[in-house]
Amino acid sequence: MKYAFYPGCVSKGGCPELYPSAVKVSEKLDIELEEMKDVACTGAGVLPQNISDPINARTFAKAERLGLPIMTICSTCQGVMAQANYRLKEDPDYRAKINREYLAEEGLEYKGTTEVKHLLWVLFEDYGIERLKPLIKRPLTGLKVSPFYGCFLRRPPEAITPTKDLNRRKSYLDEIIGIIGAELADISGKGKCCGFPILSANEENSLAMVAKHTGESKEKGADFMVTPCPLCHLNLDGNQSKAEAQTGKEIDLPILHLPQFLGLALGFDPEDMNLKRHIVSTDKVEKKVEMLS
Amino acid sequence: MQVTFKVYRKDPEKDGKPGRSNYTMDVPDGATVLESLFKIRDEMDPSLAFRCSCLRGHCGDCMVRVNGSSRLTCTAKVSAYTQKGPEIALDPLRNVPVIKDLVFDWDAFMWNKIRAVKPWLESADLPANGETLVPDAAMRDLRKVMSCYQCGMCDEGCTVLPVDFDFLGPAALTKAYRFVFDPRNQDKKERLKIVEKPKGIWDCVHCYEADEHCPRAIEPTKRIVALRDEAFRVGITNDKVARHHQSFAASVKESGWLDEGRLAVESEGLTNVKGLMKLLPTAAKALTRGKAPIPYMHTKRPDADKIKKIFEKAEQVEK
Numbered sequence: 148m149k150y151a152f153y154p155g156c157v158s159k160g161g162c163p164e165l166y167p168s169a170v171k172v173s174e175k176l177d178i179e180l181e182e183m184k185d186v187a188c189t190g191a192g193v194l195p196q197n198i199s200d201p202i203n204a205r206t207f208a209k210a211e212r213l214g215l216p217i218m219t220i221c222s223t224c225q226g227v228m229a230q231a232n233y234r235l236k237e238d239p240d241y242r243a244k245i246n247r248e249y250l251a252e253e254g255l256e257y258k259g260t261t262e263v264k265h266l267l268w269v270l271f272e273d274y275g276i277e278r279l280k281p282l283i284k285r286p287l288t289g290l291k292v293s294p295f296y297g298c299f300l301r302r303p304p305e306a307i308t309p310t311k312d313l314n315r316r317k318s319y320l321d322e323i324i325g326i327i328g329a330e331l332a333d334i335s336g337k338g339k340c341c342g343f344p345i346l347s348a349n350e351e352n353s354l355a356m357v358a359k360h361t362g363e364s365k366e367k368g369a370d371f372m373v374t375p376c377p378l379c380h381l382n383l384d385g386n387q388s389k390a391e392a393q394t395g396k397e398i399d400l401p402i403l404h405l406p407q408f409l410g411l412a413l414g415f416d417p418e419d420m421n422l423k424r425h426i427v428s429t430d431k432v433e434k435k436v437e438m439l440s
Numbered sequence: 441m442q443v444t445f446k447v448y449r450k451d452p453e454k455d456g457k458p459g460r461s462n463y464t465m466d467v468p469d470g471a472t473v474l475e476s477l478f479k480i481r482d483e484m485d486p487s488l489a490f491r492c493s494c495l496r497g498h499c500g501d502c503m504v505r506v507n508g509s510s511r512l513t514c515t516a517k518v519s520a521y522t523q524k525g526p527e528i529a530l531d532p533l534r535n536v537p538v539i540k541d542l543v544f545d546w547d548a549f550m551w552n553k554i555r556a557v558k559p560w561l562e563s564a565d566l567p568a569n570g571e572t573l574v575p576d577a578a579m580r581d582l583r584k585v586m587s588c589y590q591c592g593m594c595d596e597g598c599t600v601l602p603v604d605f606d607f608l609g610p611a612a613l614t615k616a617y618r619f620v621f622d623p624r625n626q627d628k629k630e631r632l633k634i635v636e637k638p639k640g641i642w643d644c645v646h647c648y649e650a651d652e653h654c655p656r657a658i659e660p661t662k663r664i665v666a667l668r669d670e671a672f673r674v675g676i677t678n679d680k681v682a683r684h685h686q687s688f689a690a691s692v693k694e695s696g697w698l699d700e701g702r703l704a705v706e707s708e709g710l711t712n713v714k715g716l717m718k719l720l721p722t723a724a725k726a727l728t729r730g731k732a733p734i735p736y737m738h739t740k741r742p743d744a745d746k747i748k749k750i751f752e753k754a755e756q757v758e759k
Binding site: 156157160161162163164184185186187188190191192193194195196197198201202205248249252253298302303304339340342344345347348349351352355356359385386388389423424425426 | 599600602603604607638642643644645646647648649651652659661662665668669672673678680681684685688689692696697698699700701707722725726729730731732741742743746747749750751753754755757
């Protein structure tokens with residue numbers, strides 16, 4: 148089982164704890180990763196489509212040449228690439244134009260066969276939950292966990308559910324919390340925006356969203372929140388204290404990346420998963436996890 | 441089937457305090473929520489206020505929240521909401537000023553915002569023969585947007601409006617799209633400026649909730665994204681956003697991927713001392729938690745030169 152690994156900028160930048168956790172967890176699961184180092188940022192929804200589509204087409208063409216599907220660990224990378232891939236796959240004329248105008252010079256061509264999958268989707272659709280279950284050495288029994296998907300793992304439909312039978316993708320994170328033995332602390336905003344995309348344009352609104360989601364999770368008694376999106380993590384973890392200051396309410400909710408959450412259940416120590424690198428202290432979570440060992 | 445409707449009530453001519461009235465009745469198979477509201481008003485309580493108009497799901501006037509989710513009551517079947525129990529809660533939309541009971545202030549909710557984007561054509565003088573011919577291909581896309589009947593479902597689904605009611609919202613911004621991209625419009629840049637102000641396109645989180653809520657598949661989020669892409673192409677006029685986007689683009693263009701440290705600093709502006717000082721507490725925390733490498737480094741990706749070539753070529757298109 149092998150993937151062209153697209154870690155994304157943030158897993159090596161603002162969330163440097165994510166990349167090594169994802170690599171360790173993949174190794175443990177025998178998921179072989181060939182990291183794509185010579186490809187560009189997806190554009191993250193900031194760069195306009197006329198620029199991001201050609202540079203994403205280049206990434207797909209490179210993976211196609213390797214004969215591997217792409218695995219992402221970021222809802223934003225996933226969503227932006229999936230939307231670009233949808234346009235390129237559905238419209239052969241558009242694909243041909245991009246190939247001709249942008250990729251041909253490098254001797255590349257995208258034939259439209261590359262699949263792009265988030266680690267969360269890989270687990271359910273390729274790896275298999277039955278194969279995962281026996282590897283769970285430390286069920287996180289007694290811990291309450293809120294899911295937070297990141298918009299692009301839920302919408303738009305053509306990026307998530309190109310066929311109707313994939314509708315279940317929208318609940319994978321809820322499911323994995325149960326599979327790992329933790330208790331679901333469900334929140335109404337789990338599929339909503341974390342506010343990160345407008346952090347620069349309107350910080351007040353962005354922080355209001357952080358406060359809303361983390362506050363609700365805290366009220367539901369969650370020990371922590373888990374997210375498959377490092378951009379959500381940057382806002383929910385990194386800016387939680389600002390959100391507290393804005394609303395005047397203490398929140399103090401640790402946010403874990405999906406690979407860290409999986410890693411703890413697979414038996415890794417919190418230290419291996421770099422929990423100390425978060426802005427919101429994870430001490431309480433670590434203590435609870437150590438008591439389970 | 442016996443069903444109890446628990447309806448939100450508020451009467452400005454009495455005490456104006458919100459409350460709830462319960463109405464229990466037999467509901468025939470296939471009845472809609474709106475038909476039940478008619479029955480309540482006609483047979484049980486003539487004081488109940490609600491809105492409706494076309495009665496066939498084409499105008500949006502009857503939108504309320506049915507068990508928490510926004511629905512057009514004229515098309516919502518009662519039986520779809522009674523699977524968990526014979527009770528249905530009816531409420532006005534969230535975060536909207538209520539006038540009476542289920543009647544809320546549409547002006548504040550949507551119409552004032554639609555007016556703010558100047559929803560009319562501003563074109564140069566007509567040719568001598570009195571008509572402006574537009575190729576059908578140019579109008580095909582706009583016709584889709586013009587099929588919007590302003591039901592407001594996209595605004596109801598919006599993620600930003602619950603935290604900021606002054607945000608223009610997807611309905612008004614979709615209306616703006618319709619005129620920005622109309623080939624007869626004389627000054628695209630001026631029109632874009634209106635929606636580039638604070639509370640406009642750059643306040644949208646592009647979460648695609650609006651597209652999920654739109655009953656006409658007009659895809660308001662994609663329209664907002666197209667407005668942003670167009671603003672990027674012709675030159676962003678919102679200073680703060682321009683700095684952020686230019687820095688983002690420059691870092692991908694020069695190195696192949698994002699330099700987050702550079703983005704944080706350049707987004708605030710290199711001469712904006714106050715803004716830069718604001719970054720310090722976050723930066724200090726990030727350093728103490730080992731989030732940022734010391735010394736800070738950002739290296740080019742292998743093939744950065746090839747990525748740059750594609751980037752530059754794409755930038756030149758249609759300029």
